[in-house]
Amino acid sequence: MESLLIQDNHLEQTNIFEQMVKEHGKSIYIYVLSLVKHKELAEDLYQEVLISAYLSFPTFEDCKKIKSWLYKIAINKCRDYWRKEKTSKKFWEESIYTYARDTSVSLEPEETLISQCDKEEMIGTLEELAPIYKEPLLLFYYHNQTLVEISDHTNTPLSTVKTRMKRAKEQLKPKVISKKMISM
Incomplete structure (x- = not known):
């Protein structure tokens, strides 16, 4: 019985997450692309954003701030990339x-x-x-x-x-x- 409740909860969260991606995914991708200016890199970082959001989604509480939350994940992934590549100057060359x-x-x-x-x-x-x-x-x-x-x-x-x-x-x-x- 408990495993059925867990499965239902997981399925519900997955459906909500899919809806969130449909609603905000394109704007998040465009935002990442505008920051890094390289399509392939933007696609990779966008995937990292989605993975991070999916893994953190069960602990996310304020549905009203979901768009801001996604933007914050996106900018943090870009910043992580720039730190790693030591190219943070490119942020403002967009x-x-x-x-x-x-x-x-x-x-x-x-x-x-x-x-x-x-x-x-x-x-x-x-x-x-x-x-x-x-x-x-x-x-x-x-x-x-x-x-x-x-x-x-x-x-x-x-x-x-x-x-x-x-x-x-x-x-x-x-x-x-x-x-x-x-x-x-």
Whole structure:
């Protein structure tokens, strides 16, 4: 009798996990691909993310934070890879706009300027920012994460995430405006 209950519980968890992968798998893969910029490596790391998530799933409790949890596993797997390969610099050499150029709709002037810049200009401009400012911008605008999700994902207090976003926008605004003036 006990073994039947264990089997039913395992089957239920497997079904929930499969549904979770169907719902969030593509966005997690795209996120990993945007970080590492190599399809084969992204596929390998994505598989590692799924394996880690599957093994940890029985102990996961807060279903409302499942997407953040998966993103956190994904970034940790990428960081592990970079540490191992000593190529962590590549994290910020990514093409941010390759798949998400038109995903943000905003009313704020800074955000409008950001969305109007072409790919090369924005990549160059973002390269001028410190990594602590690039990461929240990337997650917010191009991976559609909320500030709370970014806070969870990066293990950073919410107030710090807000401050970094504000400072990043303040730093980007004059750079983007000056580049727009030059290209006119």
